[in-house]
Every structure is written in structure tokens, then in C-alpha cells.
Amino acid sequence: xxxxxxxxxxxxxxxxxxxxxxxxxxxxxxxxxxxxxxxxxxxxxxxxxxxxxxxxxxxxxxxxxxxxxxxxxxxxxxxxxxxxxxxxxxxxxxxxxxxxxxxxxxxxxxxxxxxxxxxxxxxxxxxxxxxxxxxxxxxxxxxxxxxxxxxxxxxxxxxxxxxxxxxxxxxxxxxxxxxxxxxxxxxxxx
Numbered sequence: 001x002x003x004x005x006x007x008x009x010x011x012x013x014x015x016x017x018x019x020x021x022x023x024x025x026x027x028x029x030x031x032x033x034x035x036x037x038x039x040x041x042x043x044x045x046x047x048x049x050x051x052x053x054x055x056x057x058x059x060x061x062x063x064x065x066x067x068x069x070x071x072x073x074x075x076x077x078x079x080x081x082x083x084x085x086x087x088x089x090x091x092x093x094x095x096x097x098x099x100x101x102x103x104x105x106x107x108x109x110x111x112x113x114x115x116x117x118x119x120x121x122x123x124x125x126x127x128x129x130x131x132x133x134x135x136x137x138x139x140x141x142x143x144x145x146x147x148x149x150x151x152x153x154x155x156x157x158x159x160x161x162x163x164x165x166x167x168x169x170x171x172x173x174x175x176x177x178x179x180x181x182x183x184x185x186x187x188x189x190x
């Protein structure tokens with residue numbers, strides 16, 4: 001197995017067609033990343049996230065032949081993760097925001113990168129208000145901000161993950177930023 005660790009994801013997909021044991025490498029590479037992604041876009045407990053991860057990896061394993069080798073494997077597995085997470089979220093009708101206060105503040109910093117905002121969110125009361133903002137914004141906007149600024153995905157990768165045109169990604173990033181900015185202005189933090 002050691003010789004497979006240096007291979008790219010796409011090369012491993014080809015090897016997986018003849019050696020099922022290679023799939024464990026995908027699990028090792030993506031389990032923590034996908035768990036963080038699920039945590040950032042949902043309110044799932046650790047147990048629920050573990051269940052979703054199992055569903056993701058099972059689905060990926062069962063559908064590996066549908067993977068388009070011309071795409072990045074990471075985009076494909078994130079799309080599976082996105083779909084499974086949103087599907088479970090809809091089934092249980094949970095409020096989708098379990099991003100920590102620190103992560104919400106990080107998003108605000110990345111989105112605006114302005115000192116005035118940073119000065120205004122340093123006190124605890126304003127940090128709690130930031131948390132409330134991210135409870136209010138629609139899941140599609142929060143998701144796109146997480147993918148862009150926390151997961152550091154390119155517009156093309158986000159396009160593949162969410163199965164939307166690249167131009168729509170840009171539009172939704174802009175709208176999400178505007179939505180957060182508007183909420184900040186309503187709270188006089190901007």
C-alpha cells in the first residue's frame with residue numbers, strides 16, 4: 001500500500017478498478033477535510049457527521065465508476081459530501097449553522113478584510129451578533145462562503161461541487177457577501 005500513497009487521486013481511481021483496498025487511502029485523505037466541511041455547513045452532532053461520512057464514502061465507493069476522470073476527484077467527493085449533507089439536513093429539518101464563532105469571524109475577515117469590521121467584532125457581544133448573522137443567511141450563501149473562503153476552493157471547483165455554472169458561483173459569492181454586509185450594517189458593525 002505504501003507505493004500508492006504518493007499517487008494522485010485520479011491515478012488511484014484507476015487502480016481502484018482492480019484493487020478495492022486502495023479506497024482506504026481516499027478515506028484517509030478526505031475524512032478529516034469532509035468532516036470539517038460537514039461541520040461548517042450543518043448543525044450535526046459528531047455522531048450525525050460520522051453517519052454522513054459513512055454515507056459519503058459508501059456512495060463514493062459504489063459510484064466510483066461514474067467519476068469523470070477529466071474532473072478533479074476532490075471536487076467530485078465534495079459534491080457527494082454536499083449532496084449527502086444537504087439531503088440529511090432536509091430530512092431532519094435541522095437549522096443549518098454550527099459554524100463556531102471563530103469560524104464566522106474568520107469568514108467575515110476573509111470576506112471583507114477591513115480593519116473597521118475587525119475592530120468592531122473584538123468584543124464578545126459583537127461576536128455573538130456575528131453568530132446570529134450566520135444563523136440568518138440562507139444555506140446556499142453560507143455554503144458558498146465556506147467553500148470559497150474556508151475550504152479555499154476555486155470557482156471551477158465550487159462549480160463542480162455544487163453543480164452550477166462558474167458564472168453563477170461568482171454571482172452567489174457576491175450575493176452572499178452582500179447579504180452578510182447588509183446584516184452587519186443592520187447591526188452597525190460595518
